Amino acid sequence: xxxxxxxxxxxxxxxxxxxxxxxxxxxxxxxxxxxxxxxxxxxxxxxxxxxxxxxxxxxxxxxxxxxxxxxxxxxxxxxxxxxxxxxxxxxxxxxxxxxxxxxxxxxxxxxxxxxxxxxxxxxxxxxxxxxxxxxxxxxxxxxxxxxxxxxxxxxxxxxxxxxxxxxxxxxxxxxxxxxxxxxxxxxxxxxxxxxxxxxxxxxxxxxxxxxxxxxxxxxxxxxxxxxxxxxxxxxxxxxxxxxxxxxxxxxxxxxxxxxxxxxxxxxxxxxxxxxxxxxxxxxxxxxxxxxxxxxxxxxxxxxxxxxxxxxxxxxxxxx
Amino acid sequence: xxxxxxxxxxxxxxxxxxxxxxxxxxxxxxxxxxxxxxxxxxxxxxxxxxxxxxxxxxxxxxxxxxxxxxxxxxxxxxxxxxxxxxxxxxxxxxxxxxxxxxxxxxxxxxxxxxxxxxxxxxxxxxxxxxxxxxxxxxxxxxxxxxxxxxxxxxxxxxxxxxxxxxxxxxxxxxxxxxxxxxxxxxxxxxxxxxxxxxxxxxxxxxxxxxxxxxxxxxxxxxxxxxxxxxxxxxxxxxxxxxxxxxxxxxxxxxxxxxxxxxxxxxxxxxxxxxxxxxxxxxxxxxxxxxxxxxxxxxxxxxxxxxxxxxxxxxxxxxx
Numbered sequence: 001x002x003x004x005x006x007x008x009x010x011x012x013x014x015x016x017x018x019x020x021x022x023x024x025x026x027x028x029x030x031x032x033x034x035x036x037x038x039x040x041x042x043x044x045x046x047x048x049x050x051x052x053x054x055x056x057x058x059x060x061x062x063x064x065x066x067x068x069x070x071x072x073x074x075x076x077x078x079x080x081x082x083x084x085x086x087x088x089x090x091x092x093x094x095x096x097x098x099x100x101x102x103x104x105x106x107x108x109x110x111x112x113x114x115x116x117x118x119x120x121x122x123x124x125x126x127x128x129x130x131x132x133x134x135x136x137x138x139x140x141x142x143x144x145x146x147x148x149x150x151x152x153x154x155x156x157x158x159x160x161x162x163x164x165x166x167x168x169x170x171x172x173x174x175x176x177x178x179x180x181x182x183x184x185x186x187x188x189x190x191x192x193x194x195x196x197x198x199x200x201x202x203x204x205x206x207x208x209x210x211x212x213x214x215x216x217x218x219x220x221x222x223x224x225x226x227x228x229x230x231x232x233x234x235x236x237x238x239x240x241x242x243x244x245x246x247x248x249x250x251x252x253x254x255x256x257x258x259x260x261x262x263x264x265x266x267x268x269x270x271x272x273x274x275x276x277x278x279x280x281x282x283x284x285x286x287x288x289x290x291x292x293x294x295x296x297x298x299x300x301x302x303x304x305x306x307x308x309x310x311x312x313x314x315x316x317x318x319x
Numbered sequence: 320x321x322x323x324x325x326x327x328x329x330x331x332x333x334x335x336x337x338x339x340x341x342x343x344x345x346x347x348x349x350x351x352x353x354x355x356x357x358x359x360x361x362x363x364x365x366x367x368x369x370x371x372x373x374x375x376x377x378x379x380x381x382x383x384x385x386x387x388x389x390x391x392x393x394x395x396x397x398x399x400x401x402x403x404x405x406x407x408x409x410x411x412x413x414x415x416x417x418x419x420x421x422x423x424x425x426x427x428x429x430x431x432x433x434x435x436x437x438x439x440x441x442x443x444x445x446x447x448x449x450x451x452x453x454x455x456x457x458x459x460x461x462x463x464x465x466x467x468x469x470x471x472x473x474x475x476x477x478x479x480x481x482x483x484x485x486x487x488x489x490x491x492x493x494x495x496x497x498x499x500x501x502x503x504x505x506x507x508x509x510x511x512x513x514x515x516x517x518x519x520x521x522x523x524x525x526x527x528x529x530x531x532x533x534x535x536x537x538x539x540x541x542x543x544x545x546x547x548x549x550x551x552x553x554x555x556x557x558x559x560x561x562x563x564x565x566x567x568x569x570x571x572x573x574x575x576x577x578x579x580x581x582x583x584x585x586x587x588x589x590x591x592x593x594x595x596x597x598x599x600x601x602x603x604x605x606x607x608x609x610x611x612x613x614x615x616x617x618x619x620x621x622x623x624x625x626x627x628x629x630x631x632x633x634x635x636x637x638x
Contacts, residue, residue, distance in 0.1 A: 152572075153465075153571060155607065165562050165566060240487075250483050251478060253473050253475070253477030
């Protein structure tokens with residue numbers, strides 16, 4: 001029997017389902033990644049978990065628990081999905097599905113909650129008891145740690161910063177509301193806003209590609225070449241993010257805000273504008289400036305966070 | 320020596336400083352009230368406390384602790400005021416000032432936090448572990464209980480729902496920001512918005528009084544006579560409150576939202592619009608409807624809440 005105890009951390013996003021064998025100090029030992037089938041999210045989770053279990057022998061480890069961070073509204077108590085606008089889970093009872101197949105203890109939580117927990121367990125905000133983590137991807141997710149506890153809400157549908165309304169006359173959101181933060185700051189919103197400005201900036205780099213090929217990533221890349229359209233869109237999105245962060249500060253008063261997600265790649269025009277706006281706002285309220293960090297766990301934030309949850313909530317926190 | 324142990328609960332607002340001897344089951348035994356001197360908030364607290372201590376003999380009780388709910392940003396750990404835009408505390412270290420004078424254990428917290436705690440201890444939301452309380456007065460305050468714990472934040476400046484931005488182009492707020500929820504929903508905002516509409520509604524009841532005499536209360540009263548201007552203003556404010564409540568639901572996912580404060584007196588045109596808007600929004604997100612209650616403690620919510628905090632956090636929770 002192998003002597004090294006590990007956990008499996010799984011991160012289910014709209015594009016990829018990523019998993020890894022993670023040791024009790026947060027190190028990734030082996031990976032399994034596959035594209036997410038958006039019609040069968042749970043099947044994808046089972047596949048990567050079974051793959052890693054099969055390989056645990058060759059890496060010479062014992063898997064002791066499984067943690068899953070999944071996009072959508074998740075009830076962590078039952079380990080099930082209650083609402084997921086962007087991704088269908090063929091079996092919403094993920095915890096039960098994994099437990100019955102593997103016999104291992106399983107925890108399932110929202111992906112941003114998992115990432116927040118990972119930052120506190122193994123990241124740059126280690127040990128921090130008042131932490132907000134915002135994931136800036138296709139959409140906007142968030143996890144809040146208050147006095148060392150994750151905020152999950154009564155029915156597990158809390159911590160949805162992406163869906164607070166910051167402009168009641170703003171664009172419609174797939175969640176059913178209008179003017180959600182995600183509609184100003186998410187990757188899809190940035191791409192949409194760039195497309196909408198093509199007429200005003202006929203000389204933009206982006207006018208040279210198919211409108212449908214414009215993504216937050218292409219906007220970010222064009223901005224590094226000082227493309228006016230892209231800079232305009234990203235600065236506007238950054239200011240909206242600053243407003244969202246000010247709302248976080250007024251409600252949660254965190255010690256640190258950690259930012260994660262692919263849209264971070266849009267860089268300074270976006271993040272600088274957000275930081276400037278937040279600084280202006282906290283200063284106007286005579287609050288002390290809030291520390292803003294980029295995640296130190298990079299693309300592994302979700303996997304490592306899910307693993308940290310499994311360690312702390314299913315193995316009693318042995319590290 | 321008297322046998323009945325009681326605590327003193329104090330509620331410091333912009334207009335009145337109210338205090339009472341409260342027994343361990345939440346009953347008010349004697350009161351002391353005085354107008355708040357907005358240049359010397361702490362002195363007022365000391366006066367009502369000393370008044371009640373002097374009278375505790377005649378009521379035949381022993382005062383065991385003091386709880387204070389004070390408007391402003393309060394650091395509950397140090398029992399001190401960190402920022403208070405509407406009221407100056409001559410001594411911001413309220414806990415220390417009361418402790419040194421009385422020798423009793425003292426707790427000081429934000430007034431809305433105290434009211435939230437009172438609802439959970441002695442009010443209609445007894446025992447509820449996921450609770451949001453919103454005070455609708457001159458301004459807007461809030462207290463959030465998550466998994467049975469008050470959210471105070473890292474520096475004690477959290478739970479300020481009145482200052483989340485719901486419209487970046489909205490009116491300026493004394494806190495330094497623009498478009499805060501309080502600027503759409505607070506009593507001062509309602510009065511201001513009514514004044515601004517006088518030109519459009521020359522037949523309004525409110526056109527008969529001095530513009531400076533218009534308050535949220537007069538608007539509420541005129542609305543009961545179907546005054547068009549007043550109904551328009553209150554419905555608009557109610558819709559903004561609904562948006563604020565939706566943001567609360569998306570972040571905290573409470574079991575119950577309790578509403579308190581003088582602006583509740585504006586009644587159905589205001590509260591009905593808020594409830595409708597929130598229902599529309601939760602429904603669009605396929606969330607379950609959220610229970611909304613009016614406070615069962617009425618004007619004593621602040622006093623009883625401060626007393627409950629003293630009982631639970633300074634006397635170990637004996638009730």
